[in-house]
Amino acid sequence: MLSVVPGRKRTEIPDTQENAIDEYALLERIIEGDAAAFEVFYKMYHTKLFHFILRMMNQPDSVEELIQETLLVVWQKPESFNHTSKISTWVFGIAYNKTLKFLSKNSKHTKHIDIEEVIESIGDETANPAGNLENIDWLNFALASLQPDQRAVIELTLYQGLAYQEIAIIMDCPENTVKTRMFHARKKLADFANNQEN
Numbered sequence: 001m002l003s004v005v006p007g008r009k010r011t012e013i014p015d016t017q018e019n020a021i022d023e024y025a026l027l028e029r030i031i032e033g034d035a036a037a038f039e040v041f042y043k044m045y046h047t048k049l050f051h052f053i054l055r056m057m058n059q060p061d062s063v064e065e066l067i068q069e070t071l072l073v074v075w076q077k078p079e080s081f082n083h084t085s086k087i088s089t090w091v092f093g094i095a096y097n098k099t100l101k102f103l104s105k106n107s108k109h110t111k112h113i114d115i116e117e118v119i120e121s122i123g124d125e126t127a128n129p130a131g132n133l134e135n136i137d138w139l140n141f142a143l144a145s146l147q148p149d150q151r152a153v154i155e156l157t158l159y160q161g162l163a164y165q166e167i168a169i170i171m172d173c174p175e176n177t178v179k180t181r182m183f184h185a186r187k188k189l190a191d192f193a194n195n196q197e198n
Contacts, residue, residue, distance in 0.1 A: 023087045030078040038075050045071065048088075048160060049095050055155040056099050056148050066102060070095040085169045092160070093170040096152060103148055142192040150185035153178055 021040065029037035049067045054060060073080070073094050081090050143151055149171065156162045156170065164182075168175040 027074075027078055027081060027087060030075065041074060042071055045088075045091055049091070051159060052092060052152070052155050053095055053099050055143060055159075056096070056152050057103055058144050058151075062102060062106075066095065066098050069098050086166065088160075089162070089166045089169050092156065092162075093172070096170050097172075099152075100148065142189050145192065146185050146188055150181050150188070153181045154185050154189075157182065 021044065023041075023044075026037050026041050030041060046067060049070060050063055053063045053066050057063070057066075070091065074091065081087060085093075143154065146154070152171065153167060156167045157164075162170075164175050164178045167178045171178060
């Protein structure tokens with residue numbers, strides 16, 4: 001967790017379930033420099049951001065760094081939230097942009113998985129001597145075959161429960177682009193599943 005910044009005031013906030021917390025009131029307190037409010041905010045978003053960023057980039061070693069960078073923006077520039085969307089949309093937007101920049105900068109080291117190669121190695125028992133297909137997480141394999149923007153749409157829709165309109169704000173693109181990305185992602189996942197059955 002980020003350490004409390006010296007000089008910022010700290011008040012106690014009861015440790016309640018995240019559904020009972022008013023994010024807008026919390027953000028107002030962060031704007032006032034309340035470190036305890038930021039700690040609660042951090043706890044609320046850490047797990048959500050962890051899953052979102054991990055699914056987007058499939059590089060566990062860098063996820064915490066990107067969570068820190070995302071939430072540091074909330075701490076340092078909370079007033080940049082402009083109230084034109086939900087707070088969660090704003091936070092995921094920051095995380096999305098940070099992750100895209102990271103992937104762009106580290107593209108040489110990014111592990112891209114060719115779906116055709118995965119399917120071939122799965123079907124060839126000599127290429128996969130372990131051979132125990134029941135122990136492989138097929139969803140993760142399939143998601144790893146998608147482009148980062150397609151993985152982001154899947155994560156935000158299915159796992160975070162966001163509407164296409166919110167995702168369009170996060171990804172800074174038209175809603176139809178989000179729908180197109182979801183269409184292609186679902187098609188790829190369906191193709192992947194069909195190839196497993198054959």
